[in-house]
Structure formats: C-alpha cells, structure tokens
Amino acid sequence: MASGDRSADGRGAAATGDVPLAVELRGITKRFPGVVANRDIELRVRRGEVHAVVGENGAGKSTLMKTLYGEHRPDEGQVLVDGREVHFRSPADAIAAGIGMVHQHFMLADNFTVLENVVLGSEPTRRGRLDLAEARRRIAEISDRYSLGLRADALVEDLGVGDRQRVEIAKVLYRNARTLILDEPTAVLVPQEVDELFANLAELKREGLTVIFISHKLDEVRRVADSITVIRRGTTVGTADPRTTTVKQLAELMVGAELPSPEIRSSTVRETPVLRLAGVTVTDSGRRPVVDDVTLTVREGEVVGIAGVEGNGQAELVDAVMGLRPLAAGAVLLGDEDVTGWSTRARRESGVGFIPEDRHRQGMLLDAPLWENRILGHQTRPPAVKGPFIDRRGARADTARIMREYDVRAPGPDTLAVALSGGNQQKLIVGREMSARPRLLVAAHPTRGVDVGAQSVIWELLKDARAEGLGIVLVSADLDELIGLSDTLHVMLRGRLVATLDPRRVTPEELGGHMTGARTTAGAA
C-alpha cells in the first residue's frame, strides 16, 4: 500500500523553518482576456513530499501548473523555488531550476525508441555526435534508481500506457528535475497501473524528490499524498492533511459548501420524449469504446444530468448527440425520428440547440463581431439569413435584442467576440441557442469559467426553458449545478452509465463517490 511508507520527515519544518520549501507560490493571479483563471493562489510544497493539488475541472489547476512550469507568466504574485524567487520565461527556465512536468497527454514520438525519446532535446554528445553509450548508461541508472523498469531500445509505439508514462517520468528525471509535476497522471490508467504509478512515486519520494500531483480523484489523492491543497473557482480554498481529512470533507472543500437549498420544485417533466439514445457506442480510432452502450431518454421539460469525472466519455457522448462523431453502434432518436445518420446541420435545423463545452473552440468565432457569432450555428434560419444571403441588418438587430434580453454587456453588435468576458460570451451563446426555440438543448458545462452573476442568470434561463417544455441534456462537472438543475441524474464512468440517481435526495459526496467508482466497488471511505 502506498500509504504505508509515508515519510514523516519535514513535517515539522514549516515555511519559516530551516528547510526551505521546494516550491512556494504566493498570491499568483493569472488573467486571460475575459477570464481570471487564477486568483491569489497560495501553494506551499515541502521538499520530499507528494503534494496533491485537487479541484474540479476548470477550477484552474492546469493554469496554475503552467505558471509553475513557465509556460506563461503570472500577472501578479511570486514563484519561489527552494526559497528563492524565480521568474520563468519558458519551460526551459523551469527545467533549469529543477522543475519537470509530466503532461496528461503524453508528448512522445511513437516511432522513436525509449532511449531516443528520453534524450530528445538534451542529447549527450561526444565530438558532435550522439553519445549513445552515455545515454544508455544514464537511462539505466535512472531506471534502476527509481525502479522504472525501462527498456531503452523498445519502440514507444509498442508500449502500454503505464510504460509510456514511466518514459515521460524518465524524461523529466533525465533533465535532473527535483520537483515533478504530474498533471492528472491517473486519468489514463487502469487501477493496476495506478498502483504501479503510486509505487514509482514512493520511490521518487524516497530519493528525496518532490512530486506535485494534480487530480480530482479524491480517493487516490488520499492514498498517495502527504498534503493536499484544494482549488476552487480559480483560487486556493484550503489545505488538508490526508490522514485526518475524510473524502466528504475534501469534496465539500472542492465543490463548496454552499449547496442550493433543496427547493421544492414542481416537476415539469412531460411524457413525450424528445431525445432517445439506444445503445449508443462510440469508439476511439476504431478500438476502445469511449462511450459504451449508453441508453437514455430525455422527455419534454426534463433536465437529464450527466455527472462524471472528465474524460469518462461525456464529451464523446455530446459529440454523438450532435452528430460530430460517428456511432460505432446504437441509434439517436429525436422525437420519433431516427437521426443517427443525420449531419450536425440537419440536427440543428430540426431543433437541437448546443452549448459546447469549450466556447472558444466550438461556440464562437473570437475574431468575428457579435452579429456574426449570432449567425454561427444558425446559418440556415431567419432572422440572420434570407435565402442564400446573410441578412446583416436582421442579424445585427437580433444580436441587439439578445444583448438586451440576456444581459450581454458589450458596446454593440459590431464588437469583436474576443472583447467580451467569459460570462458575457456564454450569455450570448445561451441567448443565441434559445432564440432558435429548440426542442432539445445539449448543454456541456454551461457555466464553466463564468462569473457568479452570469452563472445564476444562465441557471435561471435553463429553468425557465425547461418549464416551457425544453428537454435538456446537461453535462457538467459542477455538482451543485447537476443536483440543482437535473430532474434525472446519470453517472458516467469509463463510458458507461453506471448509476441513475434522484437529484432531490443525493448528496454531492454520494455523487462524487459514484463518479470515482468508489461507491460501487466498495463502501467508500
């Protein structure tokens, strides 16, 4: 068990003690146009510990780690490594300071060997030529020292996921990192591989290295971490000792205690189904099923929530409903029509609204004015279009109406979308989708990255639309949102719907337990 050999050293040495902190972040604030991704972050990581940074998706963990790894510079605050303030201009600076990053998505060249991948970018040379013997010697040394079990000459494309991750770790160690950042390292692993990874982390710790472990899987965090920092909505909300903190307390820190009062709401669910999924299966590049035999029904006036840890097939399920990804098996029915073979446009025309997960990528044209963004996704329908032509005046007028009715704060329809804050962009998207009077709305993380004010506006809009008979598929990582809005709540784990819960009775902790699989496998902690 990884929890058995937890080291007790360094525990007494606080920030002011003689042992300087391996990494300290003070008051880090990072803004992107329209969003504050991190605000006043405080993080203190002691040398030789596994420090977990937990938070929901979109809470700002990745932004923070990019700051620490020098991928961008913070707008405010200080970064201290070993007690000295540093200013990283690029990851190269961070590496030089002994910080290494193992990305969630591996950055390996498949057609290279393990050895070649590890040395790539910092090749040992002798008289201008690659010194293979030296590289081999150092990799063997790293592999032995940290029990990584690397085969230097194996091709990366022949390796399993766990092995690839160890190659990534070796890459970082090869560059003499003393502090390793692991970004969601378990997201891609099966339980057995997770155990192996945790054994590797124990080795690293024993050798005095520091590990920053980013995750949102609370049970894993409690197993492996020596201390925990919780991030919510872009800022640190607390630290916890995994030995004395329960999963329940962690979850409360993570999602916030301010759960909406369980309002007595009249159900608006009607009988007519608007969307039926029958055995929907989606595979990734033809092999592994990422959505596995999902069957569900959304009726008029019903909000069907899909809960789940990100990466368990929710995004692919949304794509399947929208026609952005072909099905390997199963059928999608809109009303009584089988739309499995329909294009995205045909589906949208027949009354499907879409609030995409990543509005910058899928929901907006950032460099285009708002009125053009009003047209996006509604290219075939009035008021923005007359026959084959764009109705500029109509689009502008309707954009102005949306801005009024949905409280989009911007100078005018000719403003570029990029100038709007995240919340205003999202309100425009919601207004645009609602204006087409859809039968079904597919909403993926509709309030992610928006400020609290916009969030409540969007929630109200969704509730009103539901009352008018709109069927909503709500994918979210915000447990408050799921519990507060859903009429039916499904939990998705590894592509399958593993539980159906009554949102009026479930608690965030129970829901969290189902999301991580802890509820079904064991009694959970």
Place this chain on the structure above:
Amino acid sequence: MSAVVRRVGLSLFGPLLAVLVALVISALVIALIGQDPIEAFSVMVDLGDSPAQQVQSIVVILNRAVPLFLAGLAVAVAFRMGLFNIGVEGQYRLATILAAAVGAAVVLPGPLHVLLVIVVAMGVGALWAGIVGVLKVTRGVSEVISSIMLNFIALGLASFLLTGPLRGSPPGASIVTTSEIPESGRVPGLNGLLTAFGLAEPRSSLYGFLPVAVVVGVVVAVLLERTRFGFDLRATGLSPSAATASGVDARGMVVKTMLISGAIAGLIGLPDLLGEQFDYGTEFTAGLGFLGIAVALLGRSTPLGIALAALLFAFLDRAALPLQFADIPASVVTIIQGTIVLAVVIANEIARRLALRSAERAGAAAGSGPADDGAGGGAPPGDSPDGGRRVRTGVPGTPEDVQA
C-alpha cells in the same frame, strides 16, 4: 463611429507599414549595390514625359494588374477558409493551354466563342484544384504538398501538350505555340473608351478583360461577405472546430472551396490570351500563380485589398524596363516585392494584435462586471483554453486545422 474609423485605420496600417519597410530595405539594398536609391525610385514613379507615354504606362500597369488581381483572388478564396492553394500556378497554366486549344479549334459567334473559352478555362482550373480538395478529404493529404506536386505535373503536362498534340506553330519555329484563336474568340480592347475620355491613344490595347475581372471581384466579395456559403467558408477559416460544431460540413467545404479557387485560377491566363497573345506558347506569362500568393497576402485576402495590391505589384513590374534603361538592375523590383511580402506578414500580425487590444479595451469599458474582469488584456486570446495560439495574418493555419 470612431471605433469604425479606428478599425479601418488599423486594417490599412499593416499593408502601409509593410510597403514603407520594404521601401527602406530596398533603398538600403540599392545603395549597397552602388546606385542612388532616390534616382531609382524617381525612375520608377516616372510614367513618361508626354501624355501618350503616361497613358501607355497606365495601360501597361492595368494590363498587368488584371491577371495579378485574379491570381490574388484565387489564392484568397482558399486563404479565407484556411487552405493554402499553392497550386494556382499549375491550375492557370493548364487551364490556359486547354482553353487556348479549344478556342482555336472552334468557330462560334463572338460572345459565345469567348464564353466557351472562359468556361473551359474555369472548368479545367476547378478540376485541377478539385483533385487537391478530394485528396485532402479522402486521404488526408495536406493541400500544400499536393498542390505543389500538381504544379509540376501541370507544367509538364502543358509542355507535353504544347509540343505534342496541341502544337499549332510550324515545325522549326523558334517559339512553340498553339494555334491562334480566331477573331471571334478574342476580347476587344478598351482603347475606344480611353480616347472617348479625351486621353491619348496608347500603343498597347487596354484589356477588355478588365471589366470581367471587376465583375469576378464583386462576385467574390459578395460571395464571401454576404452569402451563407461565404459565412460557412469564413467561419471554417476562423475556427474549424466552431464551424463544424455549427453544422458546417468541413469536408464538403474543402472540396467546394478548392473548386471555386481553381475556377478563378483558370481565368488568370485569359486576359493575356484573349487580349494580346491569342495563343499559348513557351513565352506565355509565367509565375502569376506564385505572385498571386503575395498579392493575396498584401491585400489581406479581401477583394478590394487585392485590387490595390495587384495595382502596386503591376506598377512595380512596369518599372523594371525603365530601370534597365537607367542602368539600374531590374531585380530591384523583385527585391521590393519580396520584402513587401515579408514585411506584410509581420505588419499584419502587429496590426491584428493592436486591433485585438483596442477591441478588448472597448469590451472592458462597456462591461461593468468585476473590476478585474478583462482588465489585464495584454495576452492575445486563444492561448487560454487549448494552449494553441493561431496566428491570423491571412495565412491559413496548420493543415490539420481543416482536416475533416
């Protein structure tokens, strides 16, 4: 209102800055080769002494600008969708020789004959470019690679056709050409119009294809800016992922865009073919496809901008001859053109960032949200969610952006 003025100002700022930087660099180069830059520039802007010479110079510029404009349009249509059609060169060469052969082979009443030649040229250009589109959506071949490869094939094919089946010139002639297009297939010049305006009669004839090019420009402008199709096309260029999510069929758009781009490319050779040469030969104007890329870049892929860019390039091209008379190497012109293209890519990016920053300020001023919201708008957008910052200078993004 002032925001509009500001935006227009910013969009002009890039190209003007580029031209200015190019002139400075060129002046340095001219000085380095031991010539007087001032003299060189004055030779270039001197259109002639007599009114007749001046009109002649302007006609030469316009005649050169027409094919450059069409080439720029062909490239720009693909640019706007995020595709890099480098194959314009091959598309127009192949289109021109086949159009010339068809034009020479038939005799039809005037307008019909010309129309047939135009249709053949556009068809051939579209087909040749269509291959690129089909390869991209079915096999995932980058359009950059396939269009370059198809250039070689097109040029080889054109040479083969010219020396083989389509040869019209007598054996042993120094210049190999196709047969001449008869009178009915030619587009008469517009010199009558010039004299009607009281201008001196130039030696060369102003191409009758000029109004055709203007019409094509207007059609492209309307297509891009005012139609649903154009919206889909531009949306795909701005954000392939957002366009797909909005219901645009990315694969279909790739093929359609390449077909349109190729059809316009097919027209490039026609002003020369139907206005002056009347046959396609070894001496036929080459390189217009590549110049079109430069023109489209300079014109920021908008029809009006491309028209101005084409006029500028044509003006520079005309200066080559007078420069030689003044004992200054004509390659000065090429240097200026080259530096303009280089400078424009940089200047456009600077202008884009300035525009974004001013837009962000405007947005921050209007939104009375939290105080810290959007106030730190120094960073360009797009590097927050996916880490990938796309540079939009009119140059399309990476090929996989539009991969279907």
